[in-house]
Amino acid sequence: MFNALKKKFNSTVGKLTDKVSREAESEGLKNEDKPSEQSATLSRENKIEKISSVEDDLKEVEAEEKSKLPPSEKEKEVKSESKSFFSRFKSKESIQKDEKEVESVKPTTQDKSIEEEELDGDKSSIFSFIREKTLSEKDVEDILWELEMSLLESDVALEVAETIISSVKNDLVGKKIKRSSDVEDYTRQALKNAISTILDVESINIEHLINKKKAQGEPLIIMFVGINGTGKTTTIAKVSTYFIKKGYTPVIAASDTFRAGAIEQITHHAETIGIKIIKHKKGADPAAVAFDAVSHAKAQKKDLVLIDTAGRMQTNINLMDEMAKIKRVSRPDLIIFVGDSLTGNDAVAQAMKFNDTVNLDGIILTKAEADAKGGAALSIGYVIQKPILFLGTGQSYDDLIEFRPDWMVDQLI
Ligand SMILES: Nc1nc2c(ncn2[C@@H]2O[C@H](COP(=O)(O)OP(=O)(O)OP(=O)(O)O)[C@@H](O)[C@H]2O)c(=O)[nH]1
Ligand SMILES: [Mg+2]
Incomplete structure (x- = not known):
């Protein structure tokens, strides 16, 4: 997602x-050029090179000094040279001492780790030369x-x-x-x-609202709106399942009396889930169906009325007016816009129009499981300043997740 x-x-x-x-x-x-920093980053090779060049310089100075010596001293020097000829046959101890000296010049494991540390330091901090950057x-x-x-x-x-x-x-x-x-x-x-x-858009707690209405002996009425094929009917089946699991009893109003097969489709869902559906014939007044469903819920002490409506283009004024009429008659507590997440900017533009006509309370975005872009999910709530309540994440009744901003942030970053 x-x-x-x-x-x-x-x-x-x-x-x-x-x-x-x-x-x-x-x-x-x-x-x-900073001297201290420079010496800190000298590599082992540099160090050895420096030491040998200092040694060479010393030898040169020594040789020069020797050449300045008076002849008598020079002779002494020759003697001592010949003496030192014997000293070439070194004692075992002195050979061992020499070997130790040679060893000390070779890179040891400890030295290596210093080098590696220098390298690692470079990897973790590129600020080896400067203290900080603003x-x-x-x-x-x-x-x-x-x-x-x-x-x-x-x-x-x-x-x-x-x-x-x-x-x-x-x-x-x-x-x-x-x-x-x-x-x-x-x-x-x-x-x-x-x-x-x-x-950060103020959200609503539907369960809390159900309980509040229940305390007044009333059902919570939710109307679902949106353009054709966004997933309104399927989402009503999912929301029913969600609240049945929480112990509430919903009733469905088949207020899409317009599209052929719409009443059969939602009847099938209601039967599968095992809940009551209030329906009229195709072409009947959708507001009247919603009104009957509310009366039924009140009489039967049901907790929730979920009103399905026909899909309508936000540009069709007559159908948008009809939706406003369903609202006037059934007086829903919440109007939820169902948008197809995959339609991106279009979903946002639709939500704006529906909000202008009926004043939305919340949003459900469907097909989110297939949405790589995420543009609608990120924008829709901010643009109309209404919360996303759920995301539809598949075609089965359980494919509905509560939308939480912190969850979304974690998904993205
Ligand atoms: N992948 C996926 N498909 C979904 C989701 N929600 C709905 N659908 C599918 O979308 C298609 C349309 O769903 P409907 O519930 O009939 O849409 P509608 O808004 O009621 O359509 P109209 O009544 O024609 O306006 C169906 O095939 C659903 O299975 C979802 O979250 N994910
Ligand atoms: Mg439908």
């Missing part, structure tokens, strides 16, 4: 980390622009994409970075904050 969107956020984290690391490195190279607008600008384009490609609404980008920018600019993992951590956190803000 939402894999493409997730990939885009993760790639932003990766790109920004790489970019800032590279920049810090080049900034660091400019400061390369993120600037220039550092983040192009990568966030790329992210904005990717979000738009994923059908994220323009205002949502812009809000995410400016929130991330605000969070990141001015942050002090000490190691490359800081960039990663801060970027992830900034993205999480931005998405949480987008999804």
